[in-house]
Amino acid sequence: MTTRSTRRAPRARRALTAGAIGGTALLLLAACSPASPSDPSSSTRTGSWTPTNVSGTITVFAAASLKESFTALGTAFERWHPGTKVTFSFGGSDSLAASITGGAPADVFAAASPGTMEVVVNGNRTAGPPATFVRNQLEIATLPGNPDRITGLKDLTKSGLKVVLCDQTVPCGVAAQRVLTAGGVKVTPVSYEQDVKAALTKVELKEADAALVYRTDVRAAAGKVTGVPFPEAAQGINNYPIARLADAPNAAGGQAFIDFVRSAEGRKVLTGAGFLAP
Structure with missing residues (x-):
């Protein structure tokens, strides 16, 4: 008999799961981290993305399949923005969309399909049109x-x-x-x-x-x-859209995180994890 499980994915961790993205991705992370890990204020950096002046907690609701790569990106983002903390809620995109339309406070939503993002858009919970940032198969x-x-x-x-x-x-x-x-x-x-x-x-x-x-x-x-x-x-193949949410507690921080995810540096981490370019 077919059964339905309610098992949920574990809570996000800040550190990468051992071997989660592999040694290559660790090198890619170095490319989007400060030139010297002990000196986050260093002006020497690789790539085209430029940090912005943001602070505070940034709350991101993201599809479960983004757990490892977004955790890595969150760590890199915090390194570039002292005083910020990126917190994640990972899970099924439909459940996350339901939470958002139900009023759950968050700054960013990254879904595993346009259909689930559309639920949030139709509920007037996005601050602007979503953008596809990766694909997956x-x-x-x-x-x-x-x-x-x-x-x-x-x-x-x-x-x-x-x-x-x-x-x-x-x-x-x-x-x-x-x-x-x-x-x-x-x-x-x-x-x-x-x-x-x-x-x-x-x-x-x-x-x-x-x-x-x-x-x-x-x-x-x-x-x-x-x-x-x-x-x-x-x-x-699924397209993954991302959007800043309406009434975001930290709108500036949320937008900065989206910009980082969509930057060349963010793309390197995501494609290193096996995602396809949009």
Whole structure:
């Protein structure tokens, strides 16, 4: 019987998960950090982004799949802006959108699909038009080493294979249904998860044999799962929009964070994590 899990992604951490983005991304972070980590006021820097005079707490609601890369960007942003603190709420985009339209105070919303952002726009909760800053596509996450020898979508129908999907109301679930339809494959999952991190965790804990998740999440899992690309993934690419929210407690700080995410330096971190350029 298909069950619905209410597992939520863990709370955001300031430090990068070990191997989450890999050594390359750490070097990329150095490019958008002060020339000397011990001297944040240094005027020597790489890239085109220029810090602004902002302070205070900046609250960001972001899709669960952005956890590792946004945590890294938040750390870099704070380093460039002494006196700021970027706090994150990561989760399923639909749940975050519902919280925002329900009045939850936040400065920035980064969603995993235009559809969930549209909910916030239609609720008059954005301060301006959203902008697409990255794209993402799915991979099959399997147990380490791929013991079930999964090579594509059709293998997810193997007898006895325990497959997990994201709930069909969240962006990764919508993308999963698009690629399954494109491949002419029907999968009966053992559970639907409320966000992509929860789906991935099922495989990491060996409670499932495979899950359809974003390729960025496979990279962030750092060897805890094995990723299997498949051609139909091109039919389910999601655009990620970002917007400053109306009545933002820290409007200037929120805009500065958005500018940083969309800068060349921010793009390096995001593409280093496996996201596609918009």
